[in-house]
Amino acid sequence: MAIETNAIFERPEALRDVVTHYCPGCTHGVAHRLVAEAIDELGVRERALGVAPVGCSVFVYNYINTDFLEAPHGRAPALATGFKRLRPDMIVFTYQGDGDLASIGMAEIVHAANRGEKITVVFINNGIYGMTGGQMAPTTLQGQVTTTCPMGRDISLTGQPIRMSEMLATFRTPAYIERVAVHTPMHIIRAKKAIKKAFNYQVQGTCFSLVEILSTCPTNWGLTPAESTKWIEEKTIPYYPLRCFKDPERPEDAL
Amino acid sequence: MAKILMKGNEAIAEAAIHAGGTNYFCYPITPQTEVAEYLARRMPEVGGVFLQGESELAVSNMLFGAASTGKRVFTTSSSPGISLMQEAISYMAGAQLPCVIVNIMRGGPGLGGILPAQSDYYQSTKGGGHGDYRLLVLAPSTIQEAVDLMMLAFHLADKYRNPVMMIGDGMIGQMMEPVEFPDHYEEPELPPNDWAADGAKGREARIIKSLFLDPIALEKNSHILHDKYDQMKKDEIRYELYKVSPEVNVLLIAYGTMARICQTAIDELEDEGIKVGLLRPITLFPFPEKQIYEEATKKNIKSVLTIEMSMAQMLDDVEKAIMGRKPVHFFGRTGGVVPSPEEIKEQVKKLTAPKRKKSTSKPKKKKA
Numbered sequence: 001m002a003i004e005t006n007a008i009f010e011r012p013e014a015l016r017d018v019v020t021h022y023c024p025g026c027t028h029g030v031a032h033r034l035v036a037e038a039i040d041e042l043g044v045r046e047r048a049l050g051v052a053p054v055g056c057s058v059f060v061y062n063y064i065n066t067d068f069l070e071a072p073h074g075r076a077p078a079l080a081t082g083f084k085r086l087r088p089d090m091i092v093f094t095y096q097g098d099g100d101l102a103s104i105g106m107a108e109i110v111h112a113a114n115r116g117e118k119i120t121v122v123f124i125n126n127g128i129y130g131m132t133g134g135q136m137a138p139t140t141l142q143g144q145v146t147t148t149c150p151m152g153r154d155i156s157l158t159g160q161p162i163r164m165s166e167m168l169a170t171f172r173t174p175a176y177i178e179r180v181a182v183h184t185p186m187h188i189i190r191a192k193k194a195i196k197k198a199f200n201y202q203v204q205g206t207c208f209s210l211v212e213i214l215s216t217c218p219t220n221w222g223l224t225p226a227e228s229t230k231w232i233e234e235k236t237i238p239y240y241p242l243r244c245f246k247d248p249e250r251p252e253d254a255l
Numbered sequence: 256m257a258k259i260l261m262k263g264n265e266a267i268a269e270a271a272i273h274a275g276g277t278n279y280f281c282y283p284i285t286p287q288t289e290v291a292e293y294l295a296r297r298m299p300e301v302g303g304v305f306l307q308g309e310s311e312l313a314v315s316n317m318l319f320g321a322a323s324t325g326k327r328v329f330t331t332s333s334s335p336g337i338s339l340m341q342e343a344i345s346y347m348a349g350a351q352l353p354c355v356i357v358n359i360m361r362g363g364p365g366l367g368g369i370l371p372a373q374s375d376y377y378q379s380t381k382g383g384g385h386g387d388y389r390l391l392v393l394a395p396s397t398i399q400e401a402v403d404l405m406m407l408a409f410h411l412a413d414k415y416r417n418p419v420m421m422i423g424d425g426m427i428g429q430m431m432e433p434v435e436f437p438d439h440y441e442e443p444e445l446p447p448n449d450w451a452a453d454g455a456k457g458r459e460a461r462i463i464k465s466l467f468l469d470p471i472a473l474e475k476n477s478h479i480l481h482d483k484y485d486q487m488k489k490d491e492i493r494y495e496l497y498k499v500s501p502e503v504n505v506l507l508i509a510y511g512t513m514a515r516i517c518q519t520a521i522d523e524l525e526d527e528g529i530k531v532g533l534l535r536p537i538t539l540f541p542f543p544e545k546q547i548y549e550e551a552t553k554k555n556i557k558s559v560l561t562i563e564m565s566m567a568q569m570l571d572d573v574e575k576a577i578m579g580r581k582p583v584h585f586f587g588r589t590g591g592v593v594p595s596p597e598e599i600k601e602q603v604k605k606l607t608a609p610k611r612k613k614s615t616s617k618p619k620k621k622k623a
Binding site: 045046047048049051052058061065066067068069070071072075078079080081082083084085086087090107108110111 | 278280304306308309310312313314316317318319320321322323324326328342343346350452453454455456457460461462463464465466
């Protein structure tokens with residue numbers, strides 16, 4: 001007897017069928033998938049261009065199946081700007097970690113956002129440098145231990161962790177800026193909605209869009225994957241609240 | 256088209272547009288800011304892209320992104336700004352992206368000064384940023400030549416998929432001279448573009464990158480780059496001879512506007528009965544090594560004098576070319592001080608004056 005099967009869950013076309021290089025419990029994989037789903041659902045894969053960062057996700061082009069540029073550390077928004085200005089018909093997105101975007105690439109993200117470049121930024125905030133082995137990032141929480149603050153981050157020496165979304169939302173230029181998390185199914189569903197919305201604003205030619213995704217780094221946090229999700233809930237979210245900071249549809253939300 | 260009087264910086268800007276270089280990213284810096292000011296008005300007229308970035312670092316990376324579209328892109332800057340651009344230039348060389356970068360050089364190191372200099376020769380011709388790569392480097396000596404080379408630069412960048420740098424000292428940017436633009440710009444055919452990131456429609460996704468973690472793959476990429484540099488050495492060397500003849504005893508080597516000042520000195524020396532010739536490299540990479548060797552080793556040449564607006568940088572390449580076969584001397588002024596024809600004449604006369612015989616000197620051996 002023939003068994004009828006219906007596919008109810010598929011790999012997005014924009015996601016390659018490859019083995020991951022990310023550590024167990026790392027949320028890059030979830031974020032990659034959400035970006036790929038948004039690209040597929042908006043039907044823009046064949047006119048999309050990604051810009052890869054330096055960091056663990058330097059290999060994002062091995063997973064997301066669109067044309068890609070690989071930027072110098074922190075400069076993805078500058079590359080995206082140059083590309084998008086010449087090809088406004090293409091959908092240009094950067095995928096950047098917190099060391100890349102909030103430290104070495106601070107000037108590039110600030111000015112791209114303020115110019116209102118019609119690009120989409122996927123900002124992975126896990127509060128640490130992953131690829132180089134767990135050093136302090138501008139987003140590392142107060143007291144958090146890393147290899148370059150082994151006694152815990154001392155804010156009297158290194159300042160307070162930078163809240164990028166809040167800062168970028170202060171600009172008068174229209175933008176869509178939202179912070180999400182991906183450590184529970186509920187949060188993943190919300191994150192997907194935000195990412196799709198961000199890409200859609202670009203498709204419509206509306207504004208600059210950025211989604212900050214609070215992510216885990218069990219390996220460099222020295223925690224198990226389960227402990228890492230708990231850390232997100234108890235430590236990260238209280239300092240980095242999940243909310244939409246700016247939305248052209250709801251200008252009253254602006255800071 | 257009739258000749259018009261134009262400032263060098265503006266002529267360079269207009270030349271780019273004539274060659275289809277209608278995508279420009281910039282950051283203000285003296286003495287090249289007029290390029291940006293000119294193009295801020297001109298680019299919208301021709302439907303091009305003009306963008307002032309937040310820093311030279313960002314500008315060079317915007318250029319990187321823009322070059323990935325396969326369209327003609329360029330930037331202009333001056334010495335300290337060019338130093339900041341080295342990051343993206345290295346990446347573009349590694350990723351084989353065409354672009355044109357103009358350096359209207361000022362004195363250094365550091366903030367230096369704002370007056371003309373040629374002290375970025377090493378930076379331009381030996382790579383400039385990190386890694387094993389070269390730029391194709393062009394050095395005009397007149398505003399008309401700056402126009403011609405600017406147009407050529409875009410072609411060469413596309414032909415080799417490599418950044419091309421045109422370097423001029425501050426005078427090239429600031430002088431006004433009559434220039435002529437072609438009515439119809441024609442250039443040789445280029446290979447079809449099969450590398451630009453223009454969307455993965457009906458093909459595999461393209462990845463423009465300079466990262467090769469596998470050492471064998473990285474070495475292979477370096478070989479691909481160096482094969483291109485070897486091809487440039489075969490096909491792209493450009494230079495000019497001035498009053499080089501069998502009667503000449505001293506051969507001057509100078510590039511850019513320095514070469515023009517040498518020409519004045521040569522003309523005046525000729526009136527005094529002293530015959531001097533000039534070899535002016537137009538491409539600094541590839542460098543006219545063989546041509547310099549051939550000219551310098553001719554029997555009539557007693558000595559070679561390299562003249563630069565720097566503390567001797569091109570001198571290294573001249574000495575390398577001549578391989579010790581003839582004495583090579585150097586004269587230079589720097590920091591924005593430009594050698595005068597009088598100073599050059601004085602240097603030449605030191606070389607051509609009959610030498611007194613020292614009593615202790617050994618008798619010269621003659622070859623059989």
